[in-house]
Structure formats: structure tokens, C-alpha cells
Amino acid sequence: MNDNNVSSKRRSLLKGAAGAAGLAATGILHAPAVIAQPARLKVGLMLPYTGTYAALGNAITNAFKLYIAEKGGKVGGREIEYVVLDDESEPAKGVDNANRIVNRDKVDVLVGTVHSGVQAGMVKVSRESGVLSIIPNAGFGAATGQLCAPNIFRSSFSNWQTIHPLGKVMMEKGHKSCVWISWKYAAGEEMFGGFKEGYEKVGGKIVKEMWLPFPNVEFQALLTEIAAAKPDAVACFFAGGGAVKFVKDYDAAGLKGKIPLYGNGFVTDGTLQAQGSSAQGLLTTLHYADGLEFPKDKTFRLAYAKAYKLQPDVYAVQGYDAAQMLDVGLSAAKGDIKAQKQIVAAIEKATIDSPRGRFTISRAHNPVQDIYLRQVVGESNKFVGIAWKNLSDPARGCSMA
Amino acid sequence: MDPAIFLIQLLNSLQYGLLLFLVASGLTLIFGIMGIINLAHGSFYMIGAYLAFSLTAAVGNFWLALFLGVLLSVALGLALEWLLIQRLYHRDHLYQVLLTYGLILIFEEARSLIWGDDVHGVQVPEFLNFSIPLTETLSYQVYRVVMSGICLLLAAAMYFLIQRTRLGMMIRAGATNREMVQALGINIGLLYRLVFALGIALAAFAGMLGSPISSVYPGMGNQVLIVSFVVVVIGGIGSVRGALVAALLIGIADTFGKVLVPQIAGMTAYLLMAAVLLWRPEGLFKRA
Incomplete structure (x- = not known):
């Protein structure tokens, strides 16, 4: 995994350099004034890479990077640079780790995490710093309930x-x-x-x-x-x-x-x-199952399997969608991370074409999605039917809902 | 509580307590006889479970896997004692805690590299893979009964080894006065190495034996470690007999705690420990 990270980072750096050079050349030709090439967008991945939830953290990271790679390593026209931090699913260190990645590493976007206890600390830091945050797993209700905030989104589910x-x-x-x-x-x-x-x-x-x-x-x-x-x-x-x-x-x-x-x-x-x-x-x-017949699911599964020699799971889907949500927002703001109002408005309005099926975002920033009934057959959770169409979390206590 | 259900719960307590005893007896031996606080004891339990998983898949027979696993864990115990632990006998407990805590981290990382972070299961041996119906709705897995039997046999064997053999006598003497035993011409270094390997093998064996009914997953040793320390403290440090009684008591406290006082089920083992320590600060059976 680590080797993978390093090599994929190196690859995207090389690609980035080539892309930037190309852009700069065309940019100078067409732009009325010379605009400085925008700095790379720093995406903080604060996820568990060791401990009980390591497999989940890796699946989310893999799929997130897969989407970005499919988009040529860019969202909203900006190159992505990853800052990776292992949160170890350790709630006691949640606030410290989040502070480190937000205030010291100065990430533009915070993606994480899996464990709800750690998420509680991260939400606190996200609210204080106002950094655009996407939760790719933790179902902790308050994140899109009492503690909801304009800059906090979730690409996964609420426990409820x-x-x-x-x-x-x-x-x-x-x-x-x-x-x-x-x-x-x-x-x-x-x-x-x-x-x-x-x-x-x-x-x-x-x-x-x-x-x-x-x-x-x-x-x-x-x-x-x-x-x-x-x-x-x-x-x-x-x-x-x-x-x-x-x-x-x-x-x-x-x-x-x-x-x-x-x-x-x-x-x-x-x-x-x-x-x-x-x-x-x-x-x-x-909110996910095996045997969903969506074209998006099929292409996603193939691409993931090809890139990582592994079958994707629900966690990978959530990581992929976190990247999609980031793309939607940043594209609307043309890569300007400071235009947070525009980014937030774009994500709120978006319909995300997820491998799990299309979903929209509630006013509290949680997916409004179909919940499937699945049955275990062999080693898969086979789709049986839709248990609840377009289910939205009640978002109790959220001032935005 | 219905008397039949009460008896079944007693059986559950016994079965949990006996497996716990197997882990804790190794800990109490190493702690009581060698004076080493082995925080990595839970890791050996985990290693045992992973060995059972891999070896069963490799050789296709659970019992053969158990045998090979024990050999491997004895070898691991001997090597660790020779490489690391023997340097700690004259050091403060703090060094032991540091080293063995370091071992936990190393074993966890090695586990992640070798086996990955997925959850695995081990199949119950075919001829034991059935259940005996006890009530209309409830059955009891035969493997659990066999497992308890094996634990009891081992407890008896350990008692015999320590109380009735020459080796046991030397071990007991070494625990009381290391220098005197050495002066009498007994190779105390070798003796300690054997005790350490035995302790490790007991923990790993417990992990292997329990693997078909538990599952095999990252971090599985940590829970066992804490409750094993509780067993050692309640039973009296270094007393194998104490560990047996304490493990059974904890089995009962845990099982009935969950059923009767679910609000504090997480605390029953610790409450038991507090009560015992108030009554007998040195534990139930103080080593003579």
C-alpha cells in the first residue's frame, strides 16, 4: 500500500508537471493578461491506514484517487496534491490530528474519516477552521445533525x-x-x-x-x-x-x-x-449491494479491479463519491477554493452519479439515497429490492435543515 | 431464571473461563516465575489464531495445524527469550513494559504485512461440526465441549508438571531464589527460557484452539490481554491454581453480568477484581 501511494504520487506529480507546462503555454496564448499558474490543490486524506479499520481507509483512498486519476489528476482545473495522515481510528488523537493536517499542513480540502469517534474531533476542527470537508464513511449522526455546517458534507450514510x-x-x-x-x-x-x-x-x-x-x-x-x-x-x-x-x-x-x-x-x-x-x-x-445493474457501477467495478487487483466494496464507493462531490463543487467555482459559497451551492444542487445509484444531497449535507434489501448468496450481498426509496436522514438539530 | 437456562449459562461460563485460563496461565507463569511483565502476551494469542488459519489452509487438517502451530510458537518463544527477554531479568519493570509494548506494535505491523487486515474464519473440524439440541430453540456446539475438555486436560497436565516433576520443582525453586538454584548447579538460564516458551505456547495454543469459534481479526489480542491480567491479579501472581479459579470466576461474572445486570456488563470483571483485592490484596492464592 505504501509503495503504491508513493509510486502513484510520483506518477501524478510527473503528469502534473507535464500538464502544467501544456496549460501554461496555451494559457499565455489565449489569456488577455498573464495569469500565474494556480497552485496545486491540497487534499488532506485523514483516514485509518493501520488498526482494525485499515482496510476501509485503504479502500476509500484507492477509490478517491481512482476518480481523480480518471479526471487526469485534476479537479476544477487544478492539480491535486495529497497530504496523507493515518488517524489510527484513535478518537483520543482525533482533534490533534485534524488540527495538524488543517492548520500545519494547510490542506484546502479535508477528506475523512471512518471511525465516528475520530470524526467527532474532526467535525470540531472543520467547524472552527471552515475548511471544506467531506466525510467518506463515519455515520455519526451529529455530523449532519446538531453539528452540521455549510462546509461539511458526507458521501456515505448516517447510522440512522x-x-x-x-x-x-x-x-x-x-x-x-x-x-x-x-x-x-x-x-x-x-x-x-x-x-x-x-x-x-x-x-x-x-x-x-x-x-x-x-x-x-x-x-x-x-x-x-x-x-x-x-x-x-x-x-x-x-x-x-x-x-x-x-x-x-x-x-x-x-x-x-x-x-x-x-x-x-x-x-x-x-x-x-x-x-x-x-x-x-x-x-x-x-445503500450498496452486489448485482446492481447500473452502468456506472459496472464501469466503476471494472476500473477499480483493474487498478488495484481487488474488488471494490461499499467503502470504495463512498471514497469515489467523495471525489465526485469535490469535483462538482470545485468545477463550479473554476478551481477557486476560496469561493466556498459557490462550491457549497453547487454540491447542494448536484445529483451524484454514484455506483450505488444516483443520489442528491440533503440540506443537512447527507446523501438522500435508496436503501437496498440484500441477501447473502455465496460470497456476495445480492440485490433483492429497494427497501426504501430516496431515504433522507431526519437531520435532527441541524440548523440548516 | 429457568433452571435449564441457568445450567446452560453455567456451561457458557465454564467454557469461557477455561479458555481464558489457558491464556492467563502462561502470563502468570512468566510474570510470577520470571518476574517479566509480558504486555505482548495477547499478541501471541493473536499469532496463534492466525497460525491456525494459515496452517489449516496449508495442511488441510486442523489438528495437524495445531501441532505444527505449537512447535512454531515454542520456537518463537525460545528465540525471543534468547534474543530479547533474557536481557531484562535484572532490569526494572519499566524496561520490560517498554520492550514488550514495542513487541505488540511489531507483531501488529507484521500481522498486517503478512496476513493483511481482513477478518478470517477457521472451519470447525468436520467430525465435531455439529450441535447437540439442549432446548427447543438452543443447541450447543460440540466443538465447544471438546475445547473445554482439552483445556481441563492441559490444566491437569500443568498441575502435574509443576507440582510433581523434578523440572517443576526446579521451576518453583528458581522462582523463589534464583541465585541459590544457580549455585546448586542448575542451569537457570535454560530453565527460564523453557518457562517463557511454555508461556508463549500456552497463549498461542489458546488462540489456535479458540479460532474456529472466535474469528481471526486484527487487534484480537488486546481484549484478551487485559482480561488475562485481571485473572492473574485475582488469582495471585504466579499461581496457576489461582489462575484457574480466577478465570472460572470471571467466566461466571461475565456471563451472568451480561444477562442479569447488562448496564454494567463491561465492568463486572473489574468489580470482581476490586472486591477480591479489598479482601485479599495479594490475590486468592498467594504463591508460597
Whole structure:
């Protein structure tokens, strides 16, 4: 990965030099006055490159750079220069790291991050400094809620959004009562809020809430409780190693065939190889799926696979769209990062042609997007249908909404 | 609580506690006998799990992979003791903490380079891959029962080794008075090297044995490390018997904590530790 970064940086530098020379020559011929070649646009990528979320940080970075490369290394006519910082998914260092990249490295645009706790620190710095910021993953509600700001956008999802449609799906399958299980931490609680609202609105009843301390993976005690409670279904949110273990334990405890398990897409995304047969048939909701028939998705998948010898995932899509949003804004302002009003207005009005399908941006700056119902088939999360068309986060507490 | 469910939860506690014991016993040996604070102990648990993942894929048999994995981890333990740890016996604990913390970072990075950052799973051996129905809705995975059996066997073997063999006698003597043992003509350096390798192998073995029911993922050692230290402190530093009792107590506290007092489930192990330390500041079984 590091080698890749270095070499791609070197390549884009070379390309940049050649491009700049060409532009300067034509510019002098056509421009009435001699205009200095604009400085390169500094894009700060503050993402996890080590630790549990390293794979996510790399996917976002890869796809972001892929889009920029497709545009010849430029947005709004300006060459891009990357400043990369590993945030290690370490919330304690969130504010310091964000300050470093914004105030010391003086980036023009801040892209990041994955972990909601780190994002909380970054949002603070973004609000104080006014730097144009795009969040390519963290679903932390307040970023486009109470803490929303004109200069902060999100290309991914809000936690609420990904799981809100699940209740309706479960009701349609005839599950009138369920047990909820997740980790007790900020994201888990936000997911629960979104799920509860959606499920209770259609008449569902959550008979029991079960919580584990994050990131504890000893599920056996609670699985025993689930078996004793015998609900119609179980709804859950876990991610990464915890999701793998939960789905496997659920199956091994003999619950899989008896009490259906539902969750949002993070339970089965990037984990299917490890979950094996235990995950087969699970239904989940998310803003991306395998087998979407959009032409944009096909070209994106091909290009990504060709560039990185890897299949893209939902995180890559979000990174790609972060770059698209930046392009839309900067192109409207003709590369002038100081014209923030113009940039913001352009992104707000845009329809982003994402591999996940077209989406628009809400007034709170979160995507208004379709949430898909997917089913695990083999090692893919196959598209089954649209669980909720054009879902917008309620953006509670946001003064712009 | 329904009596049947109560018994099942007790079984869950036992199974978790026994696996915990396997990790913690290595830690308590290294800490209690050699006086080394090994912060990297959790990393060996993680390495064990990754070894199980790779070796099972390579040789196609989980048990053979376990055997090879143990050999590799013993070799790793011997090499580390020879290369690094033996320089720390006469140093302050702070140096040990620094070195072993450094090892955590090195192992994490090496893990990332060798295996990447994805989550992996290990298949339960075919002939154990079934569950016994306990209630109408709940089954118990046979592998979990077998795993607990293996842990119990190892606990008995360790007890025998330390209490009933000449080697065990030397180890115990070395823990009490290093210089005197040396003066009696016993190669204490070699003895320590063996103890260290044994401790590492126990942690790695726990990681391997647990890998089919847990999953294999980055940073998996850190959680285990903290709770293992709690086990060592509750049980009394250096006491293998104490580690067994403490691990089982924590298994019970954790399992029933999650069910009965979910609001403070994250704290039950620490509350237990605080209570035990108030009552017996040196832990349940102080090494004689």
C-alpha cells in the first residue's frame, strides 16, 4: 500500500508537471493578461491506514484517487496534491490530528474519516477552521445533525439511515416482535434509534434490548437468552470481527433456522469469506449491494479491479463519491477554493452519479439515497429490492435543515 | 431464571473461563516465575489464531495445524527469550513494559504485512461440526465441549508438571531464589527460557484452539490481554491454581453480568477484581 501511494504520487506529480507546462503555454496564448499558474490543490486524506479499520481507509483512498486519476489528476482545473495522515481510528488523537493536517499542513480540502469517534474531533476542527470537508464513511449522526455546517458534507450514510428501513422489511416478512442486540457504544445506539423508530412505526414490538460492551465478542450468554425469549426475529448491528463471530455463533447455537436474523449491511459486508455458510440467506439493508445493474457501477467495478487487483466494496464507493462531490463543487467555482459559497451551492444542487445509484444531497449535507434489501448468496450481498426509496436522514438539530 | 437456562449459562461460563485460563496461565507463569511483565502476551494469542488459519489452509487438517502451530510458537518463544527477554531479568519493570509494548506494535505491523487486515474464519473440524439440541430453540456446539475438555486436560497436565516433576520443582525453586538454584548447579538460564516458551505456547495454543469459534481479526489480542491480567491479579501472581479459579470466576461474572445486570456488563470483571483485592490484596492464592 505504501509503495503504491508513493509510486502513484510520483506518477501524478510527473503528469502534473507535464500538464502544467501544456496549460501554461496555451494559457499565455489565449489569456488577455498573464495569469500565474494556480497552485496545486491540497487534499488532506485523514483516514485509518493501520488498526482494525485499515482496510476501509485503504479502500476509500484507492477509490478517491481512482476518480481523480480518471479526471487526469485534476479537479476544477487544478492539480491535486495529497497530504496523507493515518488517524489510527484513535478518537483520543482525533482533534490533534485534524488540527495538524488543517492548520500545519494547510490542506484546502479535508477528506475523512471512518471511525465516528475520530470524526467527532474532526467535525470540531472543520467547524472552527471552515475548511471544506467531506466525510467518506463515519455515520455519526451529529455530523449532519446538531453539528452540521455549510462546509461539511458526507458521501456515505448516517447510522440512522442504513437501518431505518429494516423494521418495515421485517414486518413485511411477518415478524411482529423481535430482540435487538448490539454493542453499547455511540454507533450501536444510533443504529438502535434508527431501527426502533422504523420498526415501531409499522407496529413492531422490540421485546428485549441486549447490549454488550464494545468490542466484547463473548455472545454465548446472550444467545442463550435469545433462545429462551423465543422472539419472532432478531435484529442486530455488529461490524468486522464481531460481526463474523456473532453470525457464526448464532448459527452454531442452532438459532439460525429457528429465529431469523436481520441486520444492516455492516453485519455481512467484507466478512462473508470468514462467515462461510453461517451467513447464507441473511437479509440486510444498506445503500450498496452486489448485482446492481447500473452502468456506472459496472464501469466503476471494472476500473477499480483493474487498478488495484481487488474488488471494490461499499467503502470504495463512498471514497469515489467523495471525489465526485469535490469535483462538482470545485468545477463550479473554476478551481477557486476560496469561493466556498459557490462550491457549497453547487454540491447542494448536484445529483451524484454514484455506483450505488444516483443520489442528491440533503440540506443537512447527507446523501438522500435508496436503501437496498440484500441477501447473502455465496460470497456476495445480492440485490433483492429497494427497501426504501430516496431515504433522507431526519437531520435532527441541524440548523440548516 | 429457568433452571435449564441457568445450567446452560453455567456451561457458557465454564467454557469461557477455561479458555481464558489457558491464556492467563502462561502470563502468570512468566510474570510470577520470571518476574517479566509480558504486555505482548495477547499478541501471541493473536499469532496463534492466525497460525491456525494459515496452517489449516496449508495442511488441510486442523489438528495437524495445531501441532505444527505449537512447535512454531515454542520456537518463537525460545528465540525471543534468547534474543530479547533474557536481557531484562535484572532490569526494572519499566524496561520490560517498554520492550514488550514495542513487541505488540511489531507483531501488529507484521500481522498486517503478512496476513493483511481482513477478518478470517477457521472451519470447525468436520467430525465435531455439529450441535447437540439442549432446548427447543438452543443447541450447543460440540466443538465447544471438546475445547473445554482439552483445556481441563492441559490444566491437569500443568498441575502435574509443576507440582510433581523434578523440572517443576526446579521451576518453583528458581522462582523463589534464583541465585541459590544457580549455585546448586542448575542451569537457570535454560530453565527460564523453557518457562517463557511454555508461556508463549500456552497463549498461542489458546488462540489456535479458540479460532474456529472466535474469528481471526486484527487487534484480537488486546481484549484478551487485559482480561488475562485481571485473572492473574485475582488469582495471585504466579499461581496457576489461582489462575484457574480466577478465570472460572470471571467466566461466571461475565456471563451472568451480561444477562442479569447488562448496564454494567463491561465492568463486572473489574468489580470482581476490586472486591477480591479489598479482601485479599495479594490475590486468592498467594504463591508460597
